[in-house]
Amino acid sequence: MSLNGKIAVVTGAGSGMGLATVRAFIREGATVYALDISQDNLDRELGSEQAVTTIALDIADSTAINEAFARIATEHGKLDALINAAGVNTPNRRATEWLDSINHTMMDHMKRGEAFAPEFLTDIPDEDFDRVMRINVHGTFFTIRAAAPLLKAAGGGAIVNFASVAGLVALPMPAYYPASKAAVVGMTRAVAGELAPFNIRVNALAPAGIHTALLTQSGDEHVQALLSMQPLKRLAEPEEIAETLVFLASDAGAHYTGQILSPSAGAYLAG
Template sequence: MNQLDFKGRHAVVTGGATGLGYAIAQRLIASGGTVTLWDRDEAGAQRAAGELGGGTRAVGVDVARHPSVQAAVQATLANAPRIDALVNSAGITGPNTKVWDYPVQAWSDVFAVNVHGLFHCCREVAPLMRAQGWGRIVNIASVAGKDGNPNASAYSASKAAVIALTKSLGKELADTEVRVNCVTPAAVKTAIFDQMSAEHIAFMLSKIPMARFGTPQEVAAMVAWLCTDDCSFSTGAVFDLSGGRSTY
């Protein structure tokens, strides 16, 4: 793989026990950094930390609960001098159904994790980055947040909110050395597919001109670059990883 420079830096990766979060942590470690995994599945995060090595630590946290995020920050800083990068990778898809059939509680659950959870993490970590004079925040959005996938209204709407929050926070921090960006992958084959119907998976594949799903490693490469010093003049930006699907 190409070499990126994250030496001496420490990152927090939410949803880091599996999938995209795990691959991102792996790439940041390979780039010379250290990582703390935040995940609701604390046992899974501990197993992942052991597999990743490199001094990786794990903290159990429910990002949908603000006090849990506050506690996770303190637990992280008890073992790491600072948080240089925050990668908000935790997310859920919700069911695949029409808006008029969408369960009200499921809608709330998707927004609680994908939007409120991301807000909680940014709210707590951004001031730390401002105070230390450097930081990188990378939010995992989705091409669904641009296109609005049918039968995935909550997921699409929540990822559109992630894009808008990224732009707002990026502008708010533009006069500092903290950069805030997001990535918008098309479908990437991870365990999150287990939350989707076969019909919806086939629909997503049909929209990708490359005729394949992305890989976690491809997303991790972009995210890792966004966490480095080389990402210096991009903030509030949206980086596509769509296999040619995105048209804007």
């Protein structure tokens, strides 16, 4: 599944599945533009990679996105793959601590065999909902819009967006996250139809439990609760997900478009 000679953009490239994808792509011969909000993460993880150009930006800033893709146009005149791995499940540290507190309370009730109904709606400020949407939905749209002309110039290519199993099934959590990921699913299918005549394939991944800092920050009990919903009782490693992205970006994935692939250990079973 060679990517030799291909030009790729990976967002959220400084950690987790984005970082694993960058490493898998350069292993397969691609030249990668690695985008992330943290220049420190990019420098630490990818600073020594000759086939990688790092660009620090906020994915929710359309001007910064347009400038990054204008640079790619100047340097290469085309693009072969866009991987939209950037995303958040909470908008800030305060919201993360609030969610962790609720999750821990829920775990305590479960251990005692007591019912617990978490309440999120009335405690979500406008700005928290807006920020998650700006990153997960607007950011995905901004990169797709900027990438499309370069993918057309290449004669075709691949886009893979990151959704989530939370956008496919009902899970108790703040509504901004599943809403944003369901929006990514809808966007993926719409753009797949629009870009198919240009030989541009557009798919999405909807993962469940992946072994990243974003998931494990809430503690082992939370992880175990998630695993209880999966037939396969383990977290996936980011490198496993990266191999799926290599497949979708390569010629081996040439007949996949408009698909939502769910590496969820069976937590989501489409039928």
